[in-house]
Amino acid sequence: PVTQSPVWRALSPQHDQTLFEERHLRYISPLGKGNFGSVELCRYDPLGDNTGELVAVKKLQPNKQSTQEDFQKEVNTLSVLHCDYIVKYRGVCYSMGRLSMSLVMEYLPYGSLIGYLESNRHNVNTRRMLLFASQICKGMEYLQTLRYVHRDLAARNILVASESLVKIADFGLTKIIPFDKEYYRVTQPGESPIFWYAPECINESRFSHKSDIWSFGIVLHELFSFCDMSCNPKRLCMQEIGHNMQSPSISMHLANILKNGWRLSAPPHCPPKVYSLMKQCWAYNFEERPSFTSLGNQIEAIMQDERENLKG
Numbered sequence: 031p032v033t034q035s036p037v038w039r040a041l042s043p044q045h046d047q048t049l050f051e052e053r054h055l056r057y058i059s060p061l062g063k064g065n066f067g068s069v070e071l072c073r074y075d076p077l078g079d080n081t082g083e084l085v086a087v088k089k090l091q092p093n094k095q096s097t098q099e100d101f102q103k104e105v106n107t108l109s110v111l112h113c114d115y116i117v118k119y120r121g122v123c124y125s126m127g128r129l130s131m132s133l134v135m136e137y138l139p140y141g142s143l144i145g146y147l148e149s150n151r152h153n154v155n156t157r158r159m160l161l162f163a164s165q166i167c168k169g170m171e172y173l174q175t176l177r178y179v180h181r182d183l184a185a186r187n188i189l190v191a192s193e194s195l196v197k198i199a200d201f202g203l204t205k206i207i208p209f210d211k212e213y214y215r216v217t218q219p220g221e222s223p224i225f226w227y228a229p230e231c232i233n234e235s236r237f238s239h240k241s242d243i244w245s246f247g248i249v250l251h252e253l254f255s256f257c258d259m260s261c262n263p264k265r266l267c268m269q270e271i272g273h274n275m276q277s278p279s280i281s282m283h284l285a286n287i288l289k290n291g292w293r294l295s296a297p298p299h300c301p302p303k304v305y306s307l308m309k310q311c312w313a314y315n316f317e318e319r320p321s322f323t324s325l326g327n328q329i330e331a332i333m334q335d336e337r338e339n340l341k342g
């Protein structure tokens with residue numbers, strides 16, 4: 031039937047669930063800032079009776095780093111990802127007035143992992159952190175099957191859907207690895223989160239699944255530090271480098287101390303087996319780093335031990 035044709039669906043918002051009409055998208059409050067844009071809580075309320083659903087809407091904030099083209103790529107990336115551990119794409123909203131587009135996503139009520147762990151540190155135990163870690167691993171394993179490199183895996187970009195479910199978000203820096211290579215070379219690094227970067231990213235702007243593994247190790251460290259500001263990766267690295275550094279040489283100094291074998295120390299009360307996972311992710315030579323599959327299996331094994339210890 032004509033109403034099922036792609037053109038009809040694209041042109042008639044009420045039939046096509048991926049096109050949101052600006053006039054029904056009611057702003058509620060700010061949710062946060064990601065790469066290239068800000069995220070707001072809105073209610074999509076076509077009936078105008080407050081029965082509409084809550085959605086998270088990301089608007090592009092064009093600046094030197096980000097363009098409409100980057101944002102379109104982020105939308106295209108998210109729209110093809112279907113995984114329980116990746117934030118769901120809902121659609122787009124075109125505002126003709128501003129000739130701009132917004133990305134509409136499912137709203138995750140608990141916010142980012144950072145805020146959640148800071149305000150729930152007393153009732154999040156090792157088992158729950160391992161559960162979150164295994165979910166992030168599964169999300170990254172799925173991303174890898176599609177040849178995507180996230181490039182910004184960090185606790186700030188992990189969202190909490192419920193007490194027992196986290197999802198990977200913010201695909202603003204995500205790149206797809208060309209079919210004939212094992213890595214993606216970035217030209218303009220821009221505002222880089224270098225304290226989450228593997229050495230080859232700092233030195234050669236070389237990004238691969240193995241550099242996402244390094245960042246996963248940093249996320250593990252953030253998780254088991256309850257995202258405590260006092261021991262966040264940037265702060266600990268700067269302490270090691272020395273605060274009196276000026277920006278261009280920070281990445282050079284960071285690359286040096288990593289080359290000399292310095293790594294983040296174990297978070298307080300972190301189980302030794304979990305710290306050993308982090309150290310595996312932080313192998314200087316990217317070929318020695320584990321895969322997300324291997325990490326997932328090791329995390330499940332530690333969870334099993336935790337279960338037995340609890341019974342024991």
Ligand SMILES: N#CCCn1cc(-c2nc(Nc3ccc(C4CCNCC4)cc3)nc3c2CCN3)cn1
Nearest residue numbers: 061062063064086135136137138139141187199200
């Ligand atoms: N990733 C990334 C970086 C960009 N970013 C993404 C979101 C986002 N937040 C939520 N939900 C959300 C956020 C904050 C709170 C509270 C926390 C306490 N203080 C007040 C606010 C509550 C719920 N749901 C989303 C998204 C994207 C898709 N669905 C926010 N920032």
